[in-house]
Amino acid sequence: MADPMKIRATLQGDVADVRILMLHPMETGQRRDAKGEIVPLHFIQSVVVTHNGKTVLDAQWSQAVSRNTFLELRIKGAKAGDKISVTWMDNKGDKRTDEATVAAAS
Amino acid sequence: MNRFRRGFLKLAGGLGALAAAGGTALLRPMAAWAAPWNKAGFESKAFADALKSLGAASATESRDITITAPDIAENGAVVPIAVTSRIPGTQQISILAEKNPFPLAATFDVAGGGEGHVSVRIKMGQTSDVWAVVKADGRFFSAKREVKITVGGCG
Numbered sequence: 042m043a044d045p046m047k048i049r050a051t052l053q054g055d056v057a058d059v060r061i062l063m064l065h066p067m068e069t070g071q072r073r074d075a076k077g078e079i080v081p082l083h084f085i086q087s088v089v090v091t092h093n094g095k096t097v098l099d100a101q102w103s104q105a106v107s108r109n110t111f112l113e114l115r116i117k118g119a120k121a122g123d124k125i126s127v128t129w130m131d132n133k134g135d136k137r138t139d140e141a142t143v144a145a146a147s
Numbered sequence: 148m149n150r151f152r153r154g155f156l157k158l159a160g161g162l163g164a165l166a167a168a169g170g171t172a173l174l175r176p177m178a179a180w181a182a183p184w185n186k187a188g189f190e191s192k193a194f195a196d197a198l199k200s201l202g203a204a205s206a207t208e209s210r211d212i213t214i215t216a217p218d219i220a221e222n223g224a225v226v227p228i229a230v231t232s233r234i235p236g237t238q239q240i241s242i243l244a245e246k247n248p249f250p251l252a253a254t255f256d257v258a259g260g261g262e263g264h265v266s267v268r269i270k271m272g273q274t275s276d277v278w279a280v281v282k283a284d285g286r287f288f289s290a291k292r293e294v295k296i297t298v299g300g301c302g
Contacts, residue, residue, distance in 0.1 A: 056262065069270065071248070086184050090261075097261035103189040105244065105252035105270050107225045113266035114255075 048141035057119035206287035232263035239282035246275035
């Protein structure tokens with residue numbers, strides 16, 4: 042099972058600034074290991090972000106996205122305490138969902 | 148999976164059209180979960196083909212798209228790219244690195260309260276233009292920005 046994501050959502054006015062860190066190797070299928078063998082493709086294909094159960098971002102990625110990916114997005118009309126849920130799925134069918142709540146502006 | 152599906156469909160075809168339809172639906176769990184992965188686009192090696200797969204071959208240039216990226220990135224494995232679209236009705240944002248082995252890096256479908264802003268880190272093999280392609284109200288707009296790479300991040 043994959044490592045948990047780090048999600049931070051902070052309110053700026055009525056816009057929530059959501060920052061997500063996904064721990065994933067994101068192998069390109071071009072790198073060789075110490076034995077000179079190609080490391081097979083292994084990357085996150087899709088990411089879905091929902092705000093109170095409603096999809097706000099549906100991303101499709103290629104292997105060109107960096108390792109241990111950082112993703113930032115903004116959600117309009119958010120309030121403190123709103124639920125943000127993030128799900129990713131990789132090309133091997135591995136999945137992970139994590140949730141966070143929107144924090145009030147500090 | 149494709150090989151299995153082909154075999155499965157052949158088998159199901161013998162049992163009748165109804166079974167075949169059921170089989171196709173069963174073997175596509177992704178479709179219900181998210182937009183289908185743009186396989187053709189992500190696997191195209193030419194920049195023009197990747198644009199075509201998005202349907203954006205004739206995108207117009209727009210000043211309402213801002214790409215925030217470093218002018219010089221020392222490490223091609225981690226190039227922070229942020230795209231902000233101020234075009235009303237932004238539905239989709241794609242990020243492409245023109246000279247990457249597979250130019251299309253990411254596509255973001257924005258819906259509901261999602262604002263036209265995404266920030267992500269990508270890998271780049273060499274110095275190249277980074278393109279942001281935005282779909283708004285069924286029309287395509289683009290912007291580009293050159294990023295110089297000191298050490299490539301593909302291998």
